[in-house]
Amino acid sequence: MSSQKSMALPDAAVAPKRQRGRDRVEAILATASDLFSEKGFDAVTMTEIAQRSSTAIGSLYRFFPTKEVLAGVLLQRYGSHVTDGLDAIVAGAGTASARDIAASLVGLVRDLQTERSVVLPLIDVQNDGIALRQALRDAMRERLEKILARGRTTPPADGSTRAIVLLHLLKMAWALALAAPSLRDALEREVEGLIASYLG
Amino acid sequence: MSSQKSMALPDAAVAPKRQRGRDRVEAILATASDLFSEKGFDAVTMTEIAQRSSTAIGSLYRFFPTKEVLAGVLLQRYGSHVTDGLDAIVAGAGTASARDIAASLVGLVRDLQTERSVVLPLIDVQNDGIALRQALRDAMRERLEKILARGRTTPPADGSTRAIVLLHLLKMAWALALAAPSLRDALEREVEGLIASYLG
Amino acid sequence: MSSQKSMALPDAAVAPKRQRGRDRVEAILATASDLFSEKGFDAVTMTEIAQRSSTAIGSLYRFFPTKEVLAGVLLQRYGSHVTDGLDAIVAGAGTASARDIAASLVGLVRDLQTERSVVLPLIDVQNDGIALRQALRDAMRERLEKILARGRTTPPADGSTRAIVLLHLLKMAWALALAAPSLRDALEREVEGLIASYLG
């Protein structure tokens, strides 16, 4: 593969060294984030990303040598948004009610969307390479388990199963927020209640 | 598209008139169902469907003039599985407990999977044309609303919102059952509880 | 790689099942053979092969899923031309003079060119995969060693080194024949003499 050409060039994003390039990169990331969020990883084309961000295809590839890498960078960049957000919720989980925690979780999802943190939609794209996705998934699961185990002396045996379900609930919250702008708030409230009851 | 040629010829599947053709069609549908279920609509190739069902590509297109139509036929054919299943649940909903209904819903999803009824994974493939998807979505929503409104004299104002959430919960059940064979049962139980609490 | 799509589809040439396809394949192989011979493997594009053989690019790829495979098929198809030719020369080598053998070798190269057997130009294209090239190289080396050892009871210690040189002489004969049509015959005679002296 890429090693044929040059072992020295890592299959990683190239950092721009000038302001112009940094702007480009931001524009690309924002566009890609939106598109991935709208249509999913596979359905988005590099050409589309280039066009929507007014970037020449060659420039896009200068900074992001593959579509995979582009997704990886988004994951890397926004990964901490999720984990930090979850950490904060974990921190307050001891004293908070199920309702409060649910509100925080849904609020987190809403914030992620405002910040274009596409983590949730990209997290289980199946692509070879890059252990990042798994790492992020694990990191989220770990926090969610803690949230589920809050206040208990012994964590429940089915903690990991429940964390998976909870993760899916967060993805559901994301999807619902995107789908129907008019119903958005009502749906959000519903999911919040749902999550609260799951945490209870 | 195909409308370019002739408005008169509908983009619909051609019904085979002989036994041989009927078998072919069955094989194709079964294969397509499996593949769509495994990898999603977009990731499946017509060639792949042809090969896995030992059908010549030309024959495949004879019966199903586009990939869209193929999905549509699956939706149409298996749509009634879902609606019928939901109808049955609606019928018993008056006297059943939330737990029972939840069990029935999850059981329905499980059954759909064994019958290769790909309805859930295909229901929101975004493709132009074909109002079928919307119709099916509406049909499901309607039943789910009834389930949510069971036993009440006036249906709750937020019934439609709640039905959307419930529909997503069913999709979630489908996804979880596919994802982790080892955890399958445990996850199923979790979702069941979740749904029960949402119905309660 | 290709395994992502389907393990069942081997990365090998697909055999056409109809006459039309068989003709296509012949046309493609002939064109590819000419082009590889003229400009070398790397410099030839699949588009070029398609155009020169009046084949749609999709059709080209139907029969030859990669450029590599196309070269491989040529090697496979024409490989025996070389080895058979060399075998014949080996068979007569016991009684023949160095001059005669040289004449035969150069004649073989000429024949290969008339038959468009691109073996010589393709034999050391460096591509991952496909042990065919190595096998062919070994097969040729083996025959050439026998030719060099003809009439001797014990093969010379440097037989393999000399075989390499002899192989390069054959490649040289090929190149010279292509390069200068006007000098072709004279050059051929020269190389023949050169090879004869190397065999002496």
Place this chain on the structure above:
Amino acid sequence: MSSQKSMALPDAAVAPKRQRGRDRVEAILATASDLFSEKGFDAVTMTEIAQRSSTAIGSLYRFFPTKEVLAGVLLQRYGSHVTDGLDAIVAGAGTASARDIAASLVGLVRDLQTERSVVLPLIDVQNDGIALRQALRDAMRERLEKILARGRTTPPADGSTRAIVLLHLLKMAWALALAAPSLRDALEREVEGLIASYLG
């Protein structure tokens, strides 16, 4: 091509006027020479040359407006290495034996390789423009003819044909030296003998 812009600006390398620039140019030439020698003209990218010589791509193009020109400069610069070397051999050819001359020729090839004089690999890159290649080829041919004609009052009629073959033998010597480090010396000795016999 570049001629599209301005006929006035020759497609020639720009000579740097400061020490820093001269060093840059040296680094570029050395790197390019190595790469061309390793992988051949076509397989080497300008970006690669820039990176391996720690030069910005823009700077590379400042000194060498096209890849062609870069090869041309190498040819020009190292052309004299070959011709001078051949001249020296021509000078001594009158009294030297075929063996000695062969040894000198092979020695010259070896020296060229240590000096990174990529002349031989680049000499018949087929690119439009630049008569330099032809000139160099002619210059070499001329010297080789003299070597072949040494000691004779009338040059043989087939002198030019033989010179072509001899030139190919030198290229062969170059290729063999690169190919198999372990066999290098043995192969060199073989070619030397071969050339000697061709000169005899």
Place this chain on the structure above:
DNA sequence: AATGAATGAGCGTTCATTCAT
């Protein structure tokens, strides 16, 4: 009616070269 060959737009990606700071 059944089959497999033909088609071509489009995809992800590369690379020589030019532009702007």
Place this chain on the structure above:
DNA sequence: TATGAATGAACGCTCATTCAT
């Protein structure tokens, strides 16, 4: 002058769909 960003034609390849036998 030096640098790195910008450009876009071209490449190898895929795939939904149509054609011809």
